[in-house]
Amino acid sequence: MPLTMHTLSVPAFTRGFSALSGLLDKAEAFASESGLPLSELFDARLAPDMLPLSGQVQRASDTSKNAIARLTTLEVPRFPDDERNFDDLRQRIGKTVAFFETVKPEDLEGSESREVTLSFPNFKMTFSGEDYLLKFVLPNFYFHVTTAYAILRHKGVPIGKSDFIVGLG
Incomplete structure (x- = not known):
């Protein structure tokens, strides 16, 4: 089966959100067992200028x-x-995954050559669809999922690599 834009995107996103949901579940259980207010995890960040856990989930979705x-x-x-709260984050993940369930392989046919231009305050970037997905979107998506993992791990939630790499089997 050849690689397609669909197989490179939708399953990767869906698996990433499965991992993220599992991380939220473990974080909530940890908070309950340790008496830590959930808000301390929800609002936690790795550095003052970084988004909190909630923002990482939002950016992965977006x-x-x-x-x-x-x-x-x-x-x-x-x-x-x-x-x-955590329930709201789970609902956002659920709505995002529900959207991906509607995306058909044919919806992405030919998108590898589609021109995508992103505008930033001081510059623009133009990509082919393939480069956009492989060099911008997937690294950005995994950055936010990984940062959510790192925030929770930093706050003491007992998670490990296997919690991040779920669903590969």
Whole structure:
């Protein structure tokens, strides 16, 4: 089976969100067992200028679903960044994964050559769809999932590599 833009994106995003959901479950159990307020995990960050755990989940969601929007003509759901607790984060993950379940392989056919331009305050970047997915989206998505893992690990949640690499079997 040849690699396609669909096989490189949707399953990777879905698996990443499965791992992220598992991390949230373990974090919630840890907080309950240790008496740590969930807000200390929800608002935790690795550095003062980095997004907290909640922001990492939000950016993973936005990065992945907006990539599909830029690579297809599909209408992508928009979610306000108004999550206030772990249940809200789980709902956002669920809505994001539910969207991915609607994306068909044919929706991404030909998107490897589609031009994608991103505008930043001081510059623009233009990619082929393939380069956009492989060199920008996937690294960005995994950055946010990994940072969420690192925040929880830093706060003492007993998680390990196997919690991050779920679903590969």
